[in-house]
Amino acid sequence: MAYIAAQAADARVNIELEAEGMTLNIGPQHPATHGTLRIVLQLDGEQVVDADPIMGYMHRGYEKLAEVRTYPQVTTLINRIDWLGSFANEVPFILAAEQLMDIEAPPRARWIRTLLFELARIANVTLFLGDMGVQLGAVTPVFYAFRDREYILNQIEAATGGRFHPNFDRIGGIKDDLPAGWIADTKLALGEIRDFCDEMEDLLVGNEIFEARTRGIGVIPADVALSYGLSGANVRASGVDWDLRRDSPVGQGGGLAYDEVDWKVWTHTDGDSFARYWIRLQEVREACGIVEQLLDGLPSGPIMAKVPRIIKVPAGEAYVATENPLGEMGYYVISQGGLEPFRVKIRSASFSNMSITPWLLKGTYVPDVITILASLYFILGDIDR
Amino acid sequence: MPSADAETDQESAVDVDVDADADADADVDEAREALLEALTAELGDAVAQTHVVPNRDVWVRVSADAWAETADYLRNRQRFRFFDWLSAVDWLPSPFGRSLEAEVDKVVEDADADGGAAADSEADGPDKYAGGDTRFQVLARVYNLATGIGLNVKADLGDDLTVGTWTGVYPGADWHEREAYEMFGITFAGHPHLRKLYLPGDFEGYPLRKDYPLLARLIKPWPGIVDVEPMPEIEEPEEPAPAPAASTENPEDAS
Numbered sequence: 190m191a192y193i194a195a196q197a198a199d200a201r202v203n204i205e206l207e208a209e210g211m212t213l214n215i216g217p218q219h220p221a222t223h224g225t226l227r228i229v230l231q232l233d234g235e236q237v238v239d240a241d242p243i244m245g246y247m248h249r250g251y252e253k254l255a256e257v258r259t260y261p262q263v264t265t266l267i268n269r270i271d272w273l274g275s276f277a278n279e280v281p282f283i284l285a286a287e288q289l290m291d292i293e294a295p296p297r298a299r300w301i302r303t304l305l306f307e308l309a310r311i312a313n314v315t316l317f318l319g320d321m322g323v324q325l326g327a328v329t330p331v332f333y334a335f336r337d338r339e340y341i342l343n344q345i346e347a348a349t350g351g352r353f354h355p356n357f358d359r360i361g362g363i364k365d366d367l368p369a370g371w372i373a374d375t376k377l378a379l380g381e382i383r384d385f386c387d388e389m390e391d392l393l394v395g396n397e398i399f400e401a402r403t404r405g406i407g408v409i410p411a412d413v414a415l416s417y418g419l420s421g422a423n424v425r426a427s428g429v430d431w432d433l434r435r436d437s438p439v440g441q442g443g444g445l446a447y448d449e450v451d452w453k454v455w456t457h458t459d460g461d462s463f464a465r466y467w468i469r470l471q472e473v474r475e476a477c478g479i480v481e482q483l484l485d486g487l488p489s490g491p492i493m494a495k496v497p498r499i500i501k502v503p504a505g506e507a508y509v510a511t512e513n514p515l516g517e518m519g520y521y522v523i524s525q526g527g528l529e530p531f532r533v534k535i536r537s538a539s540f541s542n543m544s545i546t547p548w549l550l551k552g553t554y555v556p557d558v559i560t561i562l563a564s565l566y567f568i569l570g571d572i573d574r
Numbered sequence: 575m576p577s578a579d580a581e582t583d584q585e586s587a588v589d590v591d592v593d594a595d596a597d598a599d600a601d602v603d604e605a606r607e608a609l610l611e612a613l614t615a616e617l618g619d620a621v622a623q624t625h626v627v628p629n630r631d632v633w634v635r636v637s638a639d640a641w642a643e644t645a646d647y648l649r650n651r652q653r654f655r656f657f658d659w660l661s662a663v664d665w666l667p668s669p670f671g672r673s674l675e676a677e678v679d680k681v682v683e684d685a686d687a688d689g690g691a692a693a694d695s696e697a698d699g700p701d702k703y704a705g706g707d708t709r710f711q712v713l714a715r716v717y718n719l720a721t722g723i724g725l726n727v728k729a730d731l732g733d734d735l736t737v738g739t740w741t742g743v744y745p746g747a748d749w750h751e752r753e754a755y756e757m758f759g760i761t762f763a764g765h766p767h768l769r770k771l772y773l774p775g776d777f778e779g780y781p782l783r784k785d786y787p788l789l790a791r792l793i794k795p796w797p798g799i800v801d802v803e804p805m806p807e808i809e810e811p812e813e814p815a816p817a818p819a820a821s822t823e824n825p826e827d828a829s
Contacts (some may be wrong), residue, residue: 245772253782256668257791267648288630361811415655415719416744431719437629505702508631508715508726510658521713523663525792534713536659544749573772 192263201574213556216319217246225399227570228546230558237558240550242543254531260286260360260500263530268521270537271571274313274514276305276345278360282533284444285509285522288333289502294444298362298492303446304483305348305357306511307476308375311382312341313474313514314422314469317566318389321466324563325402330392337385337547340378360500362493372484379477386474394467403463407549407561410473417548418541421516422468423565433512445511450482462564493536496569501528513569515539535574585720591624603628604722609652610634616647622730625704633704635728641712642738642764644727649717651742654725656717657744662758663711665702666784670791706730710758711738716744730759739764757782 216227225246231239251270255263267282268275280302287294294302296401319334342352347356348367357364393399409419411427424431432454433439434447455471457464502524510519516538523532549565550558591747606626613634614621620640625633636644639758708730724777731737739762740747751762759780762768770777779786 248772250781253788357810412655413745416649416657418657418659418743418744419746429719436719436722460593505725506633507746508724517658519658521659521661532663534659534661536715540749541657541659541746544746548745 211303213555216369222469224571225228226543226567227467228558228562230550232555235554235556237550238555239556240547240558242546244543244569246500247569249570249574251574252535253531254310255256255530257529259528260530263363263533264356264358264571265354267535268356269570270355270418270535270574271313271513271515271518271539271568273537273568274309274315275353276309276349276355276357277313277511277513278518279356280445281439281511281513281518282520282522283358283360284511285520286500286502287444287505288507288509289505289522289524290360290500291503292494292496293493294363294494296446296488297366299444299446300449300487300492301348301363301367302358302444303415304345304353305345305479306445307480307483308341308345310476310514311347311473311480312338312345314383314473315341315382317469318386320475321391321563322393322399324559325399327393327396327399330389333385333388333392337381337493340381341534342379344375345370347374359493359496361496366492372487375484376481381483382477384472386470386477393552394470397447402560403461403466403564404459405461405463405552406557407462407564409459409545409549413548414460414545417545419434420538420541420546421512421517422465422472423516423542424454425454426464426468428456428458428476431457432453433510433517437510438513439511444509446483447479449486449527450479452479463562465566467566499528501526502530511534513538514566515566515568516542518571523570537569537571537574539569540574543567543572590772603632605721607634609723609725612652613644613647616651616817617644620644623705631724631726633726633728635704635706635711635730638712638737638790641729642740642742643729645716645740645743645747646666647723647728652720656719657746658715658717658724660712660714660740660747660754662754662760664709664712664758664782664784665706665711670787678824704728708732710735710760712754712760714740714747714750720822734761735759736761736763738762738785741765749764756780759783759791774787 200518210231210233213228213232215230217225225462227243229243230237231240247267248343251266254266258266263282267278270278272316276514277323310312315338316334319424322328322330341516345355346352349364351357382447409423411426413430414424414427415429434445435454439445452475453466455475504524504526506521506523508519510517519535519536519540521534521536522530525531546562546565549561603626610624610626610632617636617640620637620643622635624635624638635829662700701776706728710731711728713722714727716727729737737760739751741751742764748765749771751765752768755762755768756770756773756777769775773781
């Protein structure tokens with residue numbers, strides 16, 4: 190801990206010096222930003238004096254729009270928050286509605302939900318694993334990532350009908366049962382992803398240039414990470430052993446089935462860009478293990494609980510968050526007993542993960558800015574909502 | 575079970591949650607009650623009301639004056655180290671009505687659009703966890719990672735819509751407060767640079783307030799009747815279709 194703090198302090202020397210620097214705009218269309226984010230950097234030579242992210246290029250006002258839609262309709266919107274792992278966006282909202290209605294999905298639905306949730310994670314993070322390489326000038330990994338992600342997307346499409354936006358989760362269960370032959374196909378796809386992870390480990394993790402550009406770069410001490418609300422792999426890379434799949438009632442039987450399988454929460458003590466990459470690499474492997482176990486133990490039975498034809502949610506308030514591919518994603522739902530929510534506060538992971546950038550980028554050098562942004566891993570739809 | 579240290583009370587929480595929801599009211603959630611006791615002892619009269627859903631979640635409403643002090647106490651004395659989010663609620667019933675039956679729910683004329691005075695008594699009642707009397711409330715959530723307990727903190731806002739900032743305690747509150755500022759018009763006293771986050775600088779109005787119309791809905795009544803040719807000899811269903819399948823006509827579909 191102490192040496193991380195020392196490193197962090199080291200990296201931010203000189204920020205108080207008077208600088209007659211230049212202003213550098215990154216974005217709105219820089220490939221490192223996964224969308225349209227603009228960051229205005231004040232530079233002193235090559236060193237960042239001040240970083241000011243400017244957002245809103247993709248703000249779609251989902252919190253307002255959700256107020257005029259029925260609960261089932263809302264999932265269409267929130268699919269588009271983190272568009273690389275869409276299914277995972279639906280789950281916490283549905284769970285919040287179920288909590289208010291006091292409905293519990295049958296076991297098979299919970300298992301399939303968890304399955305698709307983890308497949309969404311794999312599809313999402315796989316892209317990151319390759320993309321991180323391309324940010325550092327290694328072009329090959331990203332092609333592998335796009336190629337191998339397709340295996341997972343095909344499985345998601347086969348089960349839900351949508352490659353990117355499944356809109357598959359329902360209050361009380363899921364829309365459809367799994368198609369015939371899906372389990373065997375998914376296992377094959379998982380094999381491809383495992384190979385991909387090994388490839389990435391060979392190509393990047395052991396690579397001297399990759400390590401030189403990520404080790405010790407963008408160090409986030411655990412306490413700082415927490416007070417900025419960082420979550421997911423970003424905070425686990427700083428040594429915080431916190432994973433909502435394990436640490437929240439929702440993951441443990443209250444809607445998802447993570448308590449039924451054997452898996453492990455990975456942490457890393459360095460808190461640098463390399464640690465964030467490494468954690469995500471392990472988490473994809475872990476997700477493959479989770480999916481495989483869920484496939485083997487899939488219980489039979491109904492996929493929908495008994496729900497009224499017209500869904501009215503009793504008055505109340507509930508906050509449900511899950512461990513999404515990008516970090517903690519939650520919905521604070523206020524119902525006043527109507528067909529549509531009275532207020533939905535969307536707590537998206539990337540928004541909080543990005544909010545540390547003004548602090549984190551200070552004192553770093555321009556080439557490292559891209560590394561750090563890439564390693565924080567955000568989706569613009571998840572920031573702007 | 576995944577490897578977990580110090581998660582025993584999480585597990586027991588799950589057990590109760592799953593099969594004892596019916597008599598959840600009878601349960602006593604010791605960890606959360608103890609937390610509320612400590613809070614009340616420290617903050618005294620500043621704690622206006624509390625609410626516990628046993629083994630699930632806990633709410634506390636403090637006075638606006640004690641808002642910043644609460645954060646300090648929670649982070650530094652109660653080890654609520656993880657700042658989750660901060661936002662606000664506008665409890666005014668929407669003057670634009672329900673949205674599904676487009677013909678019925680025309681804009682209510684003479685909608686009381688001035689802030690503060692318009693709070694409707696309908697919004698009060700048991701559905702407001704930890705109560706509250708004012709139209710606007712700020713609402714934040716923090717976590718204690720050691721115990722796994724999340725705490726929702728609320729505060730009623732007076733007519734000046736001003737409350738102390740949390741940025742001194744939780745630096746991550748910065749953007750959240752800027753969002754609440756532009757969306758609800760709430761001022762966070764002491765915030766280092768309170769300016770708009772998403773919206774352009776010259777944007778007028780506060781979009782997440784209930785009296786701010788969703789223009790897309792006013793122009794084109796849901797579900798897009800204006801530009802869809804009616805199918806011959808099909809009657810309008812009596813009630814909104816239950817099928818959760820999405821309309822393909824979301825005007826804001828941005829994918």
